[in-house]
Amino acid sequence: MTEQRRADARHPGGHQHQPLPLTACPGCFCPSRLSSPSAQVNAAADSGNTASQDSSNPLTVNGVLGESVTLxxxxxxxxxxxxITWLHNGKSINFILPKAAPDLRISVTDPKRKDRLQLMENYSLQLSNLATADAGLYCAxxxxxxxxxxxxxxxxxFRRLRNLQIANHTWLSEIGTCEIHLTCSVENSNDTFLRWQVVGNTSINEANLTISWDPRNSSEQKFTCIAENTVSNISFSVSTQSLCEGVLNMKNHPDTKWIIIVVVVTLICIVITVGLLVWRKKDCLWRTANKYPNTCEKQ
Structure with missing residues (x-):
């Protein structure tokens, strides 16, 4: 059973309340809205009641944006x-006369939320399609x-968390270790707690994580980013093997750029050599044709 804070205020002389009009709620108030204890006494007396305690410790209820919640x-x-009168931040939103005829029993006094307010068992209040403006103090x-x-x-x-993303920057150090920098982020990050779960169930309460992994001496490791708020949590994992695969492949294979350069230079040298040989042959033939028969032999 939900715990609720109540205060009784009895009338002197046994005076009894009369049912309140359906279209109004004179004397309806949440005592905590008043500025001082003396103001509470005066307002309660004006409405025929003695002072009520303030709501210093109301029941906290967590709802999800776009979903329903029941008070x-x-x-x-x-x-x-x-x-029974339901109030939100001191303003009446629903007024109930339990003994009235069915068509007069319930009146939604906040027209803007008429389609989103519903009374459940024992006149509990259900709010559907929650909006951020629905947050605040409620009083029955x-x-x-x-x-x-x-x-x-x-x-x-609160919003349900979604779209968890991990950005990474990976490079190979001079000593052959894979250096990894990870950043975890989530959509609608207000009131969100981000942390990393690492080897040995160690938790790091930060969005950023830097790792140095040596594939020669260490086995594959997994790192999990966890995002949490009051109503939801999501997680996503990455491994050192998948993150470092690219930079390790570059280490084990020659750079394609240098291969291309060597091939191009070799081809140029071949073309130049062949060209010189062809030119000398033509030159020899030309001189032979001009009555220098011994020139080509000497060449």
Whole structure:
């Protein structure tokens, strides 16, 4: 059963409440909204009640953006309930007359949320399609024939985490180790806790992680980024083998650029050599044709 903070306020002389009008809620208030204890006493007296305690410790309820949440209400036992008013940050949003005719029993006093408010068992309040504006202090004011009681809730609205990403920068050191720098990020990172789970279940409470891995002396290692908030958590893992594969392949294979340069230079040398041989042959033939028969033989 949900724990709720209540305060009873009884009338002197046994005066009884009359049902409140359906379209209004005179005297409805959350005592914690008042500025001082004396103000609470005066306001309570004006509404026919004695002072009520403030909501210094309301029940915290966590909701998810776009989803539904229920503020569970515990009704006073063996008491004749005249009316129930739900308030959000001091403003009435729903007014109930349990004994009224069905078509007059419930009135949504906040038209903007009419389609998103629903009363459940015991007049608990369900809010659907939660928006960030729904967060704040909620108060259920329960009026009986002899007292007024209050239940307080603090609603927090969070986004579900999604789109966890890991950016990496990897390079090969002069001594042959693979150096890795990882950065973990997530969409809608407000109120989000990021951490890394590393070898031996060690947790590093940072979004950035730097690793030095020597494939000659170490086995493959796995690193997991975990993002958490109050309503959800997601994770993604990477391994040293997959991250370092590219730089290690570069170490074990000659640079393609140098291979191309060597091939091109060799081809140029061959072309020049062949060209010289052809030129000398033609020159010899030309001189022979000009009555120098012994020149080519000497060549």
């Amino acid at each position: 569970s209400l515990k009704l006073p036992v063996h008491q004749d309930i005249q009316s 004011q329960i009026t009986t024939q002899t007292s007024t009681e209050f239940s307080y809730y603090t609603l927090q609205v």
